[in-house]
Amino acid sequence: xxxxNKAMVVSLAYLAVLGGFLGYSYLTQASAPEPVLQxxxxxxxxxxxxxxxxxxxxxxxxxxxxxAAGDLVFELTSPELEARIDQAQAAxxxxxxxxxxxxxGARDEELAQARxxxxxxxxAADLAQTTAERLRNLFADGLVSQQRLDEAETQAEAxxxxxxxxxxxxxxxxxxxxxxxxxxxxxxxxxxQAQLAEVQSLLSETRITAPAAGEVTEVLIHSGEIAPAxxxxxxxxxxxxxxxRFHVREDRLVDFASGAVIEGYLPALQRSVELRxxxxxxxGEYATWxxxxxxxxxxxxxEVQARPLEAIDDWRPGMTVLIGAVxxxx
Numbered sequence: 128x129x130x131x132n133k134a135m136v137v138s139l140a141y142l143a144v145l146g147g148f149l150g151y152s153y154l155t156q157a158s159a160p161e162p163v164l165q166x167x168x169x170x171x172x173x174x175x176x177x178x179x180x181x182x183x184x185x186x187x188x189x190x191x192x193x194x195a196a197g198d199l200v201f202e203l204t205s206p207e208l209e210a211r212i213d214q215a216q217a218a219x220x221x222x223x224x225x226x227x228x229x230x231x232g233a234r235d236e237e238l239a240q241a242r243x244x245x246x247x248x249x250x251a252a253d254l255a256q257t258t259a260e261r262l263r264n265l266f267a268d269g270l271v272s273q274q275r276l277d278e279a280e281t282q283a284e285a286x287x288x289x290x291x292x293x294x295x296x297x298x299x300x301x302x303x304x305x306x307x308x309x310x311x312x313x314x315x316x317x318x319x320q321a322q323l324a325e326v327q328s329l330l331s332e333t334r335i336t337a338p339a340a341g342e343v344t345e346v347l348i349h350s351g352e353i354a355p356a357x358x359x360x361x362x363x364x365x366x367x368x369x370x371x372r373f374h375v376r377e378d379r380l381v382d383f384a385s386g387a388v389i390e391g392y393l394p395a396l397q398r399s400v401e402l403r404x405x406x407x408x409x410x411g412e413y414a415t416w417x418x419x420x421x422x423x424x425x426x427x428x429x430e431v432q433a434r435p436l437e438a439i440d441d442w443r444p445g446m447t448v449l450i451g452a453v454x455x456x457x
């Protein structure tokens with residue numbers, strides 16, 4: 128056998144071995160068990176903040192504290208808000224006095240004053256009318272000029288108008304304030320009271336309590352610092368509202384239908400847990416698409432959330448949970 132034949136035989140043998148190795152690798156990969164799924168414990172996070180801006184006067188909790196709903200978390204101080212309280216209270220006092228004055232009407236002293244002014248104006252009108260009558264007689268006898276008579280008659284007419292106006296003022300004082308004015312005064316008093324209630328409501332927001340029970344995981348703003356409105360000062364974690372979150376390729380979703388009961392293993396606690404699938408949702412388009420095997424189509428990844436069937440006192444957010452590894456560790 129010449130050298131060229133020997134080289135051909137070696138090449139064919141090499142290709143045969145390589146093909147067998149690749150075939151074996153493909154079969155091994157196709158029949159290999161699916162990898163263990165790894166998830167993490169997650170819990171509901173509550174960011175405790177104030178409705179108004181202010182300086183933090185006191186933070187009543189520390190990181191790691193477990194508090195109940197309604198417990199004091201922190202307090203704010205706001206001199207501007209306290210000044211608004213004083214202004215609103217002053218406005219309420221003034222508007223309430225005006226409303227009471229409108230409902231009460233004129234006092235006896237004011238009625239007497241209005242009656243006296245009317246009587247004084249009436250007497251002046253009578254005198255002016257008598258004077259004008261005398262001047263008419265004198266004018267008829269040629270003793271006074273037309274100018275003097277005209278002045279007297281004008282004064283008499285003006286005095287009559289003044290007397291009637293004084294009489295109307297006296298009648299108005301007797302009748303009291305108009306219904307429209309009383310209604311307007313009461314409305315202004317109610318508006319001032321509502322404004323005071325609004326400011327008092329804001330003042331109550333300087334004392335912030337926990338909306339739910341939980342564990343203090345982070346204090347973001349400390350005593351003496353300014354807390355903007357709506358910015359969290361303390362972060363709580365509700366350990367009673369916790370779940371496991373893990374990612375599954377879509378060809379394995381058949382084992383994780385919503386409501387299905389699965390098992391997991393907590394290495395940190397060295398114990399198994401039963402979980403019920405509560406939510407399945409696709410990850411965003413940015414998430415990695417993975418192929419099932421070499422040369423096959425990519426499949427999308429889904430996020431699965433599962434909640435424990437029984438309360439687990441010792442588990443905490445961030446712990447690892449192995450799905451489908453109970454038999455190996457149990």
